Each structure stands twice: as structure tokens, then as C-alpha cells.
Amino acid sequence: MLAANPWTTWAIAAAAAAGVIVRPFSWPEWVWATAGAALLVLLGLLPPADAAAGVAKGMDVYLFLVGMMLLAELARQQGLFDWLAARAARMARGSGTRLFTLVFLVGTAVTAVLSNDATAVVLTPAVAAVAKAARAEKPLPYLFTCAFIANAASFVLPISNPANLVIYGAHMPPLLAWLPRYALPSLLSIAATYAVLRWTQRADLHDVSVDIEVPGLSGAGRVAAWGIAGTAAVLLASSAFGIQLGLPTFLAGAATAVLVLWRAGTGPGAVLKAVSWGVLPLVAGLFVLVEALERTGVTRHLADLLHVLVEHSATDAAWAAGLVLAFGCNLVNNLPAGLVAGRVAELADLPERVRAAVLIGVDLGPNLSVTGSLATILWLTALRREGIQVGAWQFLKLGALVMPPALLAALAGCLAFG
Numbered sequence: 001m002l003a004a005n006p007w008t009t010w011a012i013a014a015a016a017a018a019g020v021i022v023r024p025f026s027w028p029e030w031v032w033a034t035a036g037a038a039l040l041v042l043l044g045l046l047p048p049a050d051a052a053a054g055v056a057k058g059m060d061v062y063l064f065l066v067g068m069m070l071l072a073e074l075a076r077q078q079g080l081f082d083w084l085a086a087r088a089a090r091m092a093r094g095s096g097t098r099l100f101t102l103v104f105l106v107g108t109a110v111t112a113v114l115s116n117d118a119t120a121v122v123l124t125p126a127v128a129a130v131a132k133a134a135r136a137e138k139p140l141p142y143l144f145t146c147a148f149i150a151n152a153a154s155f156v157l158p159i160s161n162p163a164n165l166v167i168y169g170a171h172m173p174p175l176l177a178w179l180p181r182y183a184l185p186s187l188l189s190i191a192a193t194y195a196v197l198r199w200t201q202r203a204d205l206h207d208v209s210v211d212i213e214v215p216g217l218s219g220a221g222r223v224a225a226w227g228i229a230g231t232a233a234v235l236l237a238s239s240a241f242g243i244q245l246g247l248p249t250f251l252a253g254a255a256t257a258v259l260v261l262w263r264a265g266t267g268p269g270a271v272l273k274a275v276s277w278g279v280l281p282l283v284a285g286l287f288v289l290v291e292a293l294e295r296t297g298v299t300r301h302l303a304d305l306l307h308v309l310v311e312h313s314a315t316d317a318a319w320a321a322g323l324v325l326a327f328g329c330n331l332v333n334n335l336p337a338g339l340v341a342g343r344v345a346e347l348a349d350l351p352e353r354v355r356a357a358v359l360i361g362v363d364l365g366p367n368l369s370v371t372g373s374l375a376t377i378l379w380l381t382a383l384r385r386e387g388i389q390v391g392a393w394q395f396l397k398l399g400a401l402v403m404p405p406a407l408l409a410a411l412a413g414c415l416a417f418g
Contacts, residue, residue, distance in 0.1 A: 006296035006297070006298065008043070008045060009040065009045050009046075009292050009293065009295070009296050010293070010296065010298070012036050012039055012040055012043075012045070012289075012292075013036060013040075013289045013292060013293055014332075015036065016032050016033055016035065016036025016037070016285070016289055017036075017289070017332045017333060017336055018032075019031075019032025019033075019035070019036070020032050020033055020282070020286075020333055020336075021332070021333055021371045021377075028278050028282075029278065029282050029374075029377070030278040030279070030280075030281040030282035030285065032285075033281070033282045033283075033284075033285025033286050033289065034281050034282075034284070034285040035285075036285060036288075036289055037051060037054075037284075037285040037288035037289055037292075040288065040289070040292045041288075045292060045295075046288070046291065046292045046295065050291055050292075050295065051288050051291065051292075053291065054287045054288040054290065054291030054292075055284045055287055055288060057169075057287055057291075058166075058283055058284055058287040059246065060165055060169075060170075060244050060245065060246030060247075061162055061165050061166060061246065061283055062246070062280055062283065062284070063246030063247050063249060063250040064159075064162060064165055064245055064246040064249045064250070065117075065162060065279055065280065065283065066249075066250050066253065066275075066280070067231070067246075067248075067249030067250040067251070067252060067253030067254070068114060068115050068117070068118060068159075068249060068253065069117075069253075069275045069276060069279070070253035070254065070256070070257050070271065070275065071114060071118070071224075071227065071228055071231060071252075071253045071256060072114060072117075072118040072121060072122045073122075073271050073274050073275050074224045074227070074256060074257055074260050074271060075114075075122060075221075075224050075225075075228065076121075076122045076125075076126075076274075077270065077271060077274070078217075078218060078220045078221035078223075078224045078260060078264065079215055079217065079218065079221050080217065080221045080224050080225055080228075081110075081122050081123055081126040082126045082129060082130075082215055083214065083215055083216075083217045083221065084106055084126070085103070085106065085123070085126040085127055085129070085130040086130055086133070086212055086213070086214040086215060087214055088102035088103060088105075088106050088130070089102075089130045089133065089134050089208070089212045090212045090214055092134070092208060093210060094207050094208055094209070094210040095207065095208070096136065096141075096204075096205035096206050096207055096208050097198075097202075097205045099134065099136075099142065099205075099208055100141055100142060100145065100198065100201065100205055101194075101198075103127055103130075103142050103145050103146070104145045104149055104194055104197075106123065107119050107123055107145055107146055107149035107150065107153070108149050108153045108156075108190060110122075110123050111149055111150050111153040111154055111156070111160055112153055112156040112157055112160050113157070113159070113160075113228065113231075113232040114159075114228065115154075115159060115160055115161060115162065116150035116151060116153070116154040116160060116161050116373070116375040117150075117162070117279075117374060117375050117378060119146055119149065119150040119375065120146065120147065120150050120375040120376065120378040120379040120382065121276070121378050121379075121382060123146050124143060124146045124147075124379055124382040124383065124386075125382055125385065125386060127139075127142050127143060127145070127146055128143060128382075128383075128386045128388070130142075130212070131143070131208075133209070133212055133213065134208035134209045134212055135208060135209045136206070136208050137204070137206045138204040138206070139388070140201075140204070140388075140390070141197075141201035141204050141205055143383065143388065143390075144197065144201065144398065145197065146379060147367075147375075147376055147379045147395075148193050148197055148367055148399075148402055149190070149193065150373075150375045150376070150379065151363060151364055151366050151367045151372070151373055151375060151376070152189045152190050152192075152193035152364060152367060152406055153186065153189070153190050154363045154364075154375075155182050155185065155186055155189075155359060155360060155363045155364075156182070156186045156190075157175075157178070157235075157236070157239070158172055158173075158175070158178055158235075158239050158245060159232075159235045159239070159245055159249070161363050161375075162283075162335070162374075163334055163335060163338040163359075163362050163363055163373075164359060164363070165245065165246070166335070166338045166339050166342050167338050167341060167342040167345065167355070167358060167359050167362060168342065168355075168359075169342055169346065170244065171346075172239070172242070172244060172245065173242075173352075174239055174240055174241060174242040175236055175239035175240040176240055178239065181352065181353075181356050181414070182356065182414075184413040184414075184416065185356075185360055185409075185410040185411070185413040185414045186410070187413070188406070188409035188410050188412070188413040189360075189364055189406045189407075189409065189410040189413075191409075192405045192406040192409045192410075193367070193402055193406045195405075196401055196402045196405055196406070197398075197402055200398060200401055200402070218264070219263050219264075220260050220261075220263040220264035223256075223259050223260050223263045224256065224260050227252070227255070227256030227259060227260060228256070230252065230256070231249065231252035231253065231256065234248050234252050235248055235249060235252070257271060276378075279374070282335075282374075283335065286335055286336050286339055287339060289336065289339075290336065290339040290340055290343060293340065294343060299340060299343045299344050299347060300347055302340075302344045303344045303345075303347035303348035304348075306321065306344060306348045306350065306354075307348045307349075310348070310350060310351065310354060314351050314353065314354055315353075315415055317350075317354050318353055318354045318356075318357035318411070318414070318415055319357065319411060319415075321341075321354060321357050321358050321361065322357035322358065322360055322361035322407070322411045322414075323361065323407070323411075324361070325337060325341055325358060325361030325362050325365060326360075326361035326362075326364060326365030326368075326403070326407050327365060327368065328365075329361070329362055329365045329366055329372055329373070330365060330366060330368050330369045330371055330372040331371075333366075333371060333372065333373065333374065333377075334362050334363070334365065334366045334372055334373045334374075335373070335374055337362055338362040341358050341361075341362055345358055353414060353415060356414050357411055357414055357415070360407070360410050360411055360414055361407070361411075364403065364406060364407050364410055365403065365407065367399050367402055367403040367406065368396065368399040368400065368403045369392065369395060369396050369399055370390070370392050370395045370396075371392075376395075
């Protein structure tokens with residue numbers, strides 16, 4: 001049953017989510033999430049103890065994000081991603097189509113092992129630099145690749161998207177259970193995204209320069225590369241044994257930072273200053289907002305509705321949940337949508353294939369619009385730093401072509417084996 005007067009809580013949560021998406025006055029996203037959370041406590045709509053409990057529930061996500069942000073920033077500062085992107089451009093041998101494919105493959109790999117946010121934040125400026133060096137007439141096709149693959153490949157592994165952690169919470173399946181469930185949907189999602197994106201951008205993929213200078217990779221850069229590879233191995237092992245990923249990610253990122261900075265002979269100041277720390281209060285604020293929504297009874301109500309649908313047909317429930325969330329997360333951003341969906345899935349005790357459809361909707365749906373995921377918002381920010389503007393309508397027109405086929409293919413692949 002819903003609480004007697006939930007409207008104020010809903011209104012504050014909606015306003016906070018809108019602030020995260022729209023960023024009025026150009027204030028950072030975390031300001032709006034934390035302001036909404038604080039207002040709920042100040043108005044007595046959420047007891048401080050419950051707010052603290054909501055913040056604490058995100059501990060695994062915070063540790064995961066810190067570890068990943070450290071790795072991504074180390075790789076950026078040591079030139080690892082610039083080196084990878086330039087190597088890809090050299091391998092293109094003057095073909096714009098081949099360069100497009102290579103950037104897509106690099107983006108897929110980065111997303112799979114470093115998360116979609118790393119692809120948006122770190123790979124985007126590297127690709128912009130390579131497109132400029134290759135004298136590409138139109139750099140947008142290559143930059144669009146960074147945005148779309150960041151979401152399309154974000155359920156290859158549990159570590160590929162922070163949303164995966166909030167949907168499964170403490171019940172993240174081990175790697176040997178994850179791979180059979182998500183291998184085919186991931187393959188179909190990536191293939192469909194490539195096919196449609198390649199087709200829509202075909203007219204702008206002109207020949208590029210073959211005179212691409214590949215920057216040297218320093219010793220510290222090589223240590224960063226080995227650190228990333230070692231982190232991926234640690235996380236795969238952790239996932240295989242059902243260990244929560246936050247602490248291993250944090251420890252691996254911190255250890256890599258120590259080794260890279262020692263090899264480079266520099267202090268940690270530059271790395272720590274460049275990390276996007278605002279992501280942490282953003283996520284914490286969203287956890288508090290979801291805690292407040294749960295107190296109104298809305299998550300319990302949604303769970304009951306979904307449970308009824310599952311009893312009628314688990315397959316129909318999976319399709320409905322995946323499609324609704326895919327489009328819905330573009331209205332509220334996929335991180336709060338994932339938090340609510342994860343809580344609803346836990347309360348409803350969903351079959352695994354329905355929970356998988358929920359995750360696919362939350363991860364892949366944001367390819368429709370610029371407001372869909374934090375990764376896409378970060379991608380837009382990276383483009384602005386390069387002096388490149390992409391409008392919401394421009395992205396929506398492309399996303400409306402790219403996202404639906406990938407979503408339908410991924411959901412079909414998810415449900416193909418029951």
C-alpha cells in the first residue's frame with residue numbers, strides 16, 4: 001500500500017532527477033541529486049538514519065567507480081588511449097570505413113573491461129585527436145561510435161557498467177553464470193549497433209590520411225596497460241567466485257596508481273585532481289532518493305504488478321520490463337532507473353531471465369537520447385571540451401534508428417534459451 005501522502009516525495013525526486021538531466025545554471029549533476037536528498041531529510045520525509053542507510057547501500061558502487069576512475073585517468077595521463085587510438089588509425093591505412101570499424105572495436109574492448117563511463121570520458125578525446133590527425137573530413141561518425149558502443153557493450157561483463165552493480169546489488173551472479181546469460185545478447189547488441197551505425201554514417205566515411213604519427217608509449221604508460229589487464233583478470237576472477245566487485249576494483253586501481261606514479265616519478269596530485277569525484281555524491285544522492293521512494297510504497301507496488309505479470313507469463317514480463325525500462329530511462333536517466341528497477345526486481349523475486357531483460361533495458365535503452373545515461377552526458381561534456389556540439393535532436397534522430405534494433409535483438413537473444 002502506498003503511503004498516505006507520497007506526492008511531496010515524488011515531486012522532490014522528480015525535480016532532482018530533472019536537475020541531474022537538464023543541469024540548470026550549468027551546475028554539476030551531483031548538486032541536484034544531493035540537494036534533493038537533503039531536502040527530503042530536512043522536510044522530515046526521510047529519517048536521517050534511513051538516508052544514511054541509503055548512502056551505505058551504495059558502498060560497493062562507490063568503490064567500483066573510484067577504482068575505475070583511477071585506472072581511466074592514469075591511462076589518459078600516460079597517453080595509453082592516445083597510443084591505442086593512433087595505432088588504430090595507422091591500421092586503417094587511409095580507409096575511413098576501416099578506421100570507423102577499428103574505433104568501434106577499441107570502444108567495445110574499453111567498455112567491456114573499464115566500463116562505459118571510461119569509454120565516454122577517456123576514449124572520446126583520444127578519438128577526436130586521431131580524427132583530427134587523420135584529417136577526417138567529418139569526425140562525428142567516429143565520435144558517435146564512442147557514445148553508442150559505451151551503452152551497447154555495457155553488459156558484456158559485470159564490470160562493464162555501474163548500473164549492473166545497482167541492479168543486482170549483493171546478488172551479482174558469478175562470471176560463469178553471467179557469460180551464458182549475456183554472451184548472446186551482448187553479441188547481438190554490438191552487431192546490430194555496428195550495422196545500423198555503419199549504415200547511417202556511410203556517406204561521411206571518407207578516406208583519411210595515411211600519415212598518422214603514433215605517439216611513443218612511456219614506461220609508465222606500459223605499466224598502466226599492464227595494470228588495466230591485471231585489474232580485468234582480478235575482476236573476472238572475483239566475478240567467477242561470486243565476490244562483490246567494488247573492493248577488488250578499488251584495490252586494483254589503487255595498486256596500479258602506486259606503480260604507475262612510482263614509474264613516472266610523479267606525485268598523485270594531478271591524478272587525484274583530474275578524477276571526476278562529483279560522480280560519488282551524485283550516486284549517493286540517487287541512492288537516498290530511491291530509499292525515499294521505497295518508503296512511499298511505490299517500489300512495492302511496482303513489484304506486485306510485475307509479480308502478477310510474471311505469474312501470467314515470464315516471457316511477456318521480460319519483454320514488457322525490458323521495453324518499458326529502455327524507453328523510460330531516457331526520461332529519468334538510467335542510473336536512478338536502475339536503482340529503482342533493482343529494488344523492484346529484488347522485492348518481486350524475479351526469474352533470472354526477467355531480471356536479465358531489466359538489465360538489458362537499463363543498459364541499452366540510453367542509446368536513444370542524450371539524457372539516457374551518465375556515460376552519454378559525460379560524452380557530451382568531452383565533446384564540448386573539443387569544441388564540438390551535438391544537439392539533443394540530432395542525437396535523438398540517430399538514436400531512434402540505432403537503439404530499437406539492438407534492443408529487440410538483445411532481448412530476443414536473452415529469452416532464446418529460457
